[in-house]
Amino acid sequence: MKHYTSIHDIDDINSWIEEAKTLKKNPLKFKKLGKHKTLGLLFFNSSLRTRLSTQKAALNLGMDPIVMNVSGDAWGIEFGDGTVMNGNTAEHIKEAAAVVSQYCDIIAVRAFPTLTDKVKDESEQVLTAFKKYASVPVVNMESATGHPLQALTDAITISENTTKAKPKVVLSWAPHVKALPHAVANSFVQAMQKMDVDFVITNPEGYNLSPNIVGNTPVNHNQEDAFKDADFVYVKNWSSYEDYGKVKNTDPNWMITKDKLGAAKFMHCLPVRRNVIVEDAVLDSDSSLVIEQANNRTYAAQLVLKKILENG
Amino acid sequence: MKHYTSIHDIDDINSWIEEAKTLKKNPLKFKKLGKHKTLGLLFFNSSLRTRLSTQKAALNLGMDPIVMNVSGDAWGIEFGDGTVMNGNTAEHIKEAAAVVSQYCDIIAVRAFPTLTDKVKDESEQVLTAFKKYASVPVVNMESATGHPLQALTDAITISENTTKAKPKVVLSWAPHVKALPHAVANSFVQAMQKMDVDFVITNPEGYNLSPNIVGNTPVNHNQEDAFKDADFVYVKNWSSYEDYGKVKNTDPNWMITKDKLGAAKFMHCLPVRRNVIVEDAVLDSDSSLVIEQANNRTYAAQLVLKKILENG
Amino acid sequence: MKHYTSIHDIDDINSWIEEAKTLKKNPLKFKKLGKHKTLGLLFFNSSLRTRLSTQKAALNLGMDPIVMNVSGDAWGIEFGDGTVMNGNTAEHIKEAAAVVSQYCDIIAVRAFPTLTDKVKDESEQVLTAFKKYASVPVVNMESATGHPLQALTDAITISENTTKAKPKVVLSWAPHVKALPHAVANSFVQAMQKMDVDFVITNPEGYNLSPNIVGNTPVNHNQEDAFKDADFVYVKNWSSYEDYGKVKNTDPNWMITKDKLGAAKFMHCLPVRRNVIVEDAVLDSDSSLVIEQANNRTYAAQLVLKKILENG
Incomplete structure (x- = not known):
């Protein structure tokens, strides 16, 4: 290399x-x-x-x-x-x-x-x-x-925290007020595609990442359904790829809550907007891996x- | 600690x-x-x-x-x-x-x-x-x-330069065009209260520091009187505490001059506005300890x- | 020193x-x-x-x-x-x-x-x-x-790259959109005056550097003539010294081209505006010493x- x-x-x-x-x-x-x-x-x-x-x-x-x-x-x-x-x-x-x-x-x-x-x-x-x-x-x-340094970090963190040979990992879009890049989500998708995980992406209609990145990874527009039996929920906002760089959806129903998360671990690359991307109760709980990701x-x-x- | x-x-x-x-x-x-x-x-x-x-x-x-x-x-x-x-x-x-x-x-x-x-x-x-x-x-x-790093510095500098067991130290307000914080003055007061010095504060009416900081330290609104027999004159502007953050007084009579200083040593945390806080003749004389304070x-x-x- | x-x-x-x-x-x-x-x-x-x-x-x-x-x-x-x-x-x-x-x-x-x-x-x-x-x-x-660190660099670079005991070095003005300082040109002139080189300056009328700097160095207002048999062409824009700090000339005919340069080496302190100061063909050729100068x-x-x- x-x-x-x-x-x-x-x-x-x-x-x-x-x-x-x-x-x-x-x-x-x-x-x-x-x-x-x-x-x-x-x-x-x-x-x-x-x-x-x-x-x-x-x-x-x-x-x-x-x-x-x-x-x-x-x-x-x-x-x-x-x-x-x-x-x-x-x-x-x-x-x-x-x-x-x-x-x-x-x-x-x-x-x-x-x-x-x-x-x-x-x-x-x-x-x-x-x-x-x-x-x-x-x-x-x-x-x-x-953002391949972040994705490598995330792969390490999942490996350290999994209790299963093949955990279920979900990448979920969440709402944000500003137009954010796709870089973190893209590299995370590529890292998961290389790992032995059960991987699914969930995002609203009109928010699919580039088809070149997504490839064969399943995309589910129903967040609740995607989260079933998840071990790791990786959360990130991104702006629309189809309508490039636009913020077309700020639906607060996509925010991550403790209820939605269930027994899964919460991951985010940081910085994260509290009570916009994810509620305080998640970040302040043992379910959050964000500080260890940063480490x-x-x-x-x-x-x-x-x-x-x-x-x- | x-x-x-x-x-x-x-x-x-x-x-x-x-x-x-x-x-x-x-x-x-x-x-x-x-x-x-x-x-x-x-x-x-x-x-x-x-x-x-x-x-x-x-x-x-x-x-x-x-x-x-x-x-x-x-x-x-x-x-x-x-x-x-x-x-x-x-x-x-x-x-x-x-x-x-x-x-x-x-x-x-x-x-x-x-x-x-x-x-x-x-x-x-x-x-x-x-x-x-x-x-x-x-x-x-x-x-x-x-600003406790500054106050510790100041305590060291007084200790190095005193010729008396119990020197007289005066903290004097001086005029400035902008609203400045109380941090340096506060910590200096607290440091002097811990040392074996004869300590007095002088500032115009309406410019007393927080009563929680001043405590029993005497405050004299007559600068000339406060300076009598001083060994160290520590100078600093601060904005009003009572009328919080306001500049209510820019009276040039409070500027420090060589005449006022007499035989005392001049101290200031820097940066200092020349000929506003203190006249050139003080800073450019051997009475000034400001560079050693910085050291x-x-x-x-x-x-x-x-x-x-x-x-x- | x-x-x-x-x-x-x-x-x-x-x-x-x-x-x-x-x-x-x-x-x-x-x-x-x-x-x-x-x-x-x-x-x-x-x-x-x-x-x-x-x-x-x-x-x-x-x-x-x-x-x-x-x-x-x-x-x-x-x-x-x-x-x-x-x-x-x-x-x-x-x-x-x-x-x-x-x-x-x-x-x-x-x-x-x-x-x-x-x-x-x-x-x-x-x-x-x-x-x-x-x-x-x-x-x-x-x-x-x-800019004496730059001039020392330039002297080293000329010494490393010359094939002659006494090379011909030309300092040439070149056009630029903004008013630039004289510092690099001044120090280069002074360095060349100390070295055993055949040195000439070329710049448009009204763009002579300070007479205190130029001294006895010949100034030729005809760039083509100045470049004849040159071994090193050092290029730099500067604003007018006579009409101090003004941009009085942006004549693109003063831009350095591969044709003009001939067999000479091209030098510039960087940053350089491509196709304003010098054409791509020069910078992208082996005639350019700019990266070694930076080194x-x-x-x-x-x-x-x-x-x-x-x-x-």
């Missing part, structure tokens, strides 16, 4: 999960692996968990993290080919990516979608450009259409960095 | 002062104490001295500092209980504090008051929430009503972190 | 170039030199290369870099002498510089010109104040009128920090 930009960069998810669990027991074991190496964390968008957990992962491996908020700290970046740059962008990604490669041994990038231009978002302009023009490995810290972000990132360093 | 959020977390201020002076002589002596441990510095507001000195203190102890500007780098944080989060805040402090605890061994927080809502400010909403929901120790880098910020922070690490 | 704020702080540019090349071969050789020492990087303006390469240089020397965006993270800084600070600035440089000196062993500063007030810009207010009031060495990370930023900064540390 050179880059880690998609869940498909994982060759064998079960062995990765086991290795992450081992790392978690002894996070400083490979403290010398990253010595004298720098991880550049480039944020085109806001971040809390990813910002902190990826730095922590780098420190655990002995790396020096260097953080940059691209928008605030540096220049507007141009991605178009052949552009006459007489507008607001001052530096082309061809130079920016090549230059950052001179100072960093690994580059991690966060860049959210436009949610207005489906073709542009699905082209993964920023991530693709970094992979093309950087001379060092690139890690996706959430791109336009995927596992460190070990997912650390595993990815470790594999890249070992390969380098 | 688990947390350091108030001057009252100091059990014996004299022994702390002595320990800080010893640390200052050999700041790298405990370089191994914080090895492999991270200090998260979360800023809801601007900072220069606190930002740099607390990082330096962490580095002196071998810790890895991770800095985050919460407002700019992450999400709007919700503090209310039971809120339906369909507004501008995207993450509840319950999750945020618990999550940051996963990545940091100690969390340091700066969060200024509203200066419009006295009840809210005195509830210390942000700090209280971090103490409640974080699973690791919390350090106050200036909250709505207190002692490192050792105050280092002592606090050391005590927390030793306790952990 | 105490400070590094101008190319004139270099005593012997040829020996510096040789030492930088040696460092580049073994960048971790002096990893212990900066142990337990902090480099404060203070940015009054945006930065990508300088931000990352200077941190990387510090890490290579074992230093701990601490980064601060002065405008966003801290307070408005006052530079005037005797000012009554009742306006927007909250802290005077006298205090700020002295205070930062308490936490950092070396202070690196970036502060761009106003481009509206030539006298103020040429006084190098920010840099001069830091040199005056800081008690530790100061490094210029691009000031109002100079050498690390070793230029590392050499400067090393010399300061050795002197300290």
